[in-house]
Amino acid sequence: MAFKFQINNDLKFNHRLDLLKKADENRPEIHRQTITGQALVKLTDDVTKLEGIGLEQEGTMADLASRKLSRDGKVIIDFGRHVVGRFKIHIEHTGSPMDAPLAVKFRFAEMPNELAHQASEYDGWLSKAWIQEETLHLDSLPVDLELPRRYSFRYVEIDVIDSSPKWQAVFSNPTAVAQSAVTTPTVAAPKLDDPVLQRIYQVGLNTLHDCMQDVFEDGPKRDRRLWLGDLRLQALANYATYDNRALVKRCLYLFGAMTTTDGRISANVFTNQDYIPDDTFMYDYSLFFISTLDDLEKQGEDREILEDLYPIAKKQWAYTQRYIAADGRVKADEDYPVFVDWSNEFDKTACGQAITIYALRQLIDLAKRMGDAEVTKYQEQLAKLEDYAKGLFDAKRGFFVSGPDREVNIASQVWMVLAHVLDDDANQALMKKTVEQLFPVRGIATPYMYHHVTEALFEAGLHDEAIKLMKTYWGKMCQLGADTYWEAFEPEKPAFSPYGSPIVNSYCHAWSCTPVYLLKKYGQH
Amino acid sequence: MAFKFQINNDLKFNHRLDLLKKADENRPEIHRQTITGQALVKLTDDVTKLEGIGLEQEGTMADLASRKLSRDGKVIIDFGRHVVGRFKIHIEHTGSPMDAPLAVKFRFAEMPNELAHQASEYDGWLSKAWIQEETLHLDSLPVDLELPRRYSFRYVEIDVIDSSPKWQAVFSNPTAVAQSAVTTPTVAAPKLDDPVLQRIYQVGLNTLHDCMQDVFEDGPKRDRRLWLGDLRLQALANYATYDNRALVKRCLYLFGAMTTTDGRISANVFTNQDYIPDDTFMYDYSLFFISTLDDLEKQGEDREILEDLYPIAKKQWAYTQRYIAADGRVKADEDYPVFVDWSNEFDKTACGQAITIYALRQLIDLAKRMGDAEVTKYQEQLAKLEDYAKGLFDAKRGFFVSGPDREVNIASQVWMVLAHVLDDDANQALMKKTVEQLFPVRGIATPYMYHHVTEALFEAGLHDEAIKLMKTYWGKMCQLGADTYWEAFEPEKPAFSPYGSPIVNSYCHAWSCTPVYLLKKYGQH
DSSP states (O other), X not given: OOOSOOOOTXXXXXXXXXXXXXXXXXXXXXXXXXXXXXXXXXXXXXXXXXXXXXXXXEEEHHHHTTOOBOTTOEEEEEEEEEEEEEEEEEEEEEESOXXXXXXXXXXXXXXXXXXXXXXXXXXXSSOGGGSOEEEXXXXXXXXXXXXXXXXXXXXXXXXXXXXXXXXXXXXXXXXXEEEESOOSOSSOOOOOOXXXXXXXXXXXXXXXXXXXXXXXXXXXXXXXXXXXXXXXXXHHHHHTTTOOXXXXXXXXXXXXXXXXXXXXXXXXXXXXSSOEEOSOOOHHHHHHHXXXXXXXXXXXXXHHHHXXXXXXXXXXXXXXXXXXXXXXXXXXXXXXXOOSSSXXXXXXXXXXXXXXXXXXXXXXHHHHHHTOTTHHHHHHHHHHHHHHHHTTEETTTTEEOBTTTTBOOHHXXXXXXXXXXXXXXHHHXXXXXXXXXXXXXXXXXXXXXXXXXXXXXXXXXXXXXXXXXXXXXXXXXXXXXXXXXXSOOBTTBTXXXXXSSGGGOOSSOGGGOTHHHHHXXXXXO | OOOSOOOOTTOOBOOOHHHHXXXXXXXXXXXXXEEEOOEEEEEEEOTTSGXXXXXXXXXXXXXXXXXXXOXXXXXXXXXXXXXXXXXXXXXXXXXXXXXXXXXXXXEEESSGGGGGSOGGGOOOSSOGGGSOEEXXXXXXXXXXXXXXXXXXXXXXXXXXXXXXTTEEEEEEEEEEEEEESOOSOSSOOOOOOOHHHHHHHHHHHHHHHHHBSSSBOSOTTTTOOEEHHHHHHHHHHHHTTTOOHHHHXXXXXXXXXXXXXXXXXXXXXXXXXXOEEOSOOOHHHHHHHHHHHHHHHHTSOOHHHHHHHHHHHHHHHHHHGGGBOTTSOBOOOTTSOOOSSSOOSSOOHHHHHHHHHHHHHHHHHHHHHHTOTTHHHHXXXXXXXXXXXHXXXXXXXXXXXXXXXXXXXXXXXXHHHXXXXXXXXXXXXXXXXXXXXXXXXXXXXXXXXXXXXXXXXXXXXOHHHHHHHHHHHHHHHHHTTOSSOOSOOBTTBTTOOTTSSGGGOOSSOGGGOTHHHHHHHHSOO
């Protein structure tokens, strides 16, 4: 995910070694699988695919070793599936003795359209360092080359910058060593007769699989970080499939161990070397620590983590108090923004109200499990928050309104439904009206927000509308060529990149994997 | 060196293991020396320097660690001397946690002007793979980075492609580990009162030092190969300075061990992995196997290598017979070209005649050392070759003429003088006339040819003219900023690159180091 950068260099963080130790105890074993290249392909014009770029097979893998590549010689290898892992290839030379090094660039792409863009053209605000390519100079051949970094890819373009006029490079045996914390789902897939839904489910499963690494990563190509908002959805998708609870516990312990000294939980933590909480904070993400802990407990009570982390969850709630007025109104604060979605084109005040209620319900559940006497206080505050929220419902317009301009937007209705501020009938009526009057969704590029819209439809009993939205959103990604779901997708602008170029887009991004959860929970109508 | 590529894939080579074993026995120990960065510099406009590009100090090394570099941040480190070796640097980050890899490019330059050119602009015929730069993606910092390849450089440009908007890269402790087969000269330097000559000598010594590696390399930046024509000059320069005879013997054994099955000696051999003779052959370079062996013996008889390699030298001569007519005329052959110089703008027939005589004199010396009865036959053939050569002297014009058009060129006079076809007085007269009528030298870009012109002046007793030429040629390189002498330099076109861009020029090239030999042998008048 991405938004305005926060820089808070002066923060102090706790580092609870007892909790970090438990995070380590729940560290997953990484499973590795060797995948061989499947075909040689070339880019083609194809209006049905993302950015109008499709693929065509131009050779078998056996043909690769007969290609003699010299200056500007290129070939694209298709591994047939999305892979997170290392890349290996054998390189020899043919012709006269090697009178120069081999200079070769490897470009890794999750989607074909990435290969139609050059790194040199990218000047977006996101770091160029994420562009998945390596240029190597090899002084001697043959070599069994194994690149030392991890990439996220289905396609590898080999681009020979130069050999010499006297010899050519010959590549063979391209291999990917795919890695994940999980192998096979342990929870049965939902019975889906519709092949479109079957595909939607499978691509979601691939996405989750490839994001489950040493932690739940947001995207294995880019960021590669544990974000709380993404974790909440990944955990739900995980319970419905691989059901690796240890990995969820590991991630919760990481967040819980490294709060700020004033009690806040970072929106994300870095884990690729030392464990480091980021200096970025979001109101809703912090509250989802409570939600994620409660969701875990609902899978089957785990007393140890509950006792370890409930105090942290409580502190998070305590910190939130400064944003809740006596009358139950949640006050927005620029320095502790409510994320909801990338778009800043809609007012998020009502969403903040609803998410606070959503999280408090789960805190109350945790408090009951803990036998915490403060549960009464929480219930009293919940009533105030709900009362205030109900006041945001404009009976005349039939929608919740948000902010000083009393704006009506989809997100507000969705989160009010998910927070169950109204009763079930009213929720259904609200979502019907939302579909009738506010659909189609416009200006939303995140599967994260689409997830909540879809879930609200299901929660409101509008199964067919939910399935329809799922097909037009995740189904559309499948049509456009997705093997895994994307960080960003705006159906009305399929080629939209929040970064100015798809070369830094993440086409396997955790917060988009939720069809596996939605179809499991609601799909078998 | 460079010229038209020969490709001869169907050749068969001998691999005499007994001789290769001796090549290995003479393998040098590589000495390493740690050099620290000296200053931070920036490019400036300076019409007195090569390509009009000079340098200005912009900081001390202590300043480096205070530079915080993010996207497009650059700094140039000056190591204060030319170095062949590895590069190391410490890299940290400052600011928020590392939310992206560091993408950084290192560019290595022997001369400042190289840094004014970009690899992307180069489209010459020589392999782009020689361009000394590396782009790395570092997923975690801090790191003590040591690049695994060897470079030839004085300057290192650090070019941060990107960090992220939240943090910057900090570099410190740049270090070069310089390597050479030799350390300190063991032969006393000539006494030179003239500071210009002192500088000319020192730069030649640097050049030789940096080209003496596992073999005598032609250029440590590019090619990095053992060429016979370069070896002959390097060996002479070496006897006058470091006097590492084992390295000469190693190289002679390598050439001698891997002749073609029909007796030819390759113009060069590859040694960076297996020992591989190149499929390139040049008439004069092959004959210089004889010269180089004889030059070694003249330093002090070495019976073992003489007995090992004299038979190879003889075979080379035997192969040459097909190019020598009964009347002593040397016949040119396109497939076995006489190199003499890069330029193909002058006729090389007379040079071929002279070089054949030059080499045969040395074969006769070897034959006498060996007590070979064939010496008489060689002497008879020498007389014929000389007679034919004398016939090329056009008494009316006062010059040797070359080829069917009876062309008069400098190279012909030079090589006829070096071959001592005329007596000493006639040689002096010839070189005087050459200076008067054919100077200044034009259209010659190789120090290799300038060496022979200068040596011919010395051999003809024209000491002042030789010193003058040395100052206008090697001295001019010094003025333009050379720390080591260049592969190519045409004084009338200082920025000339045979490759279309200085980015692949070799600015430390063995065949240019000979001032150390010329000044030692002839300089103390």
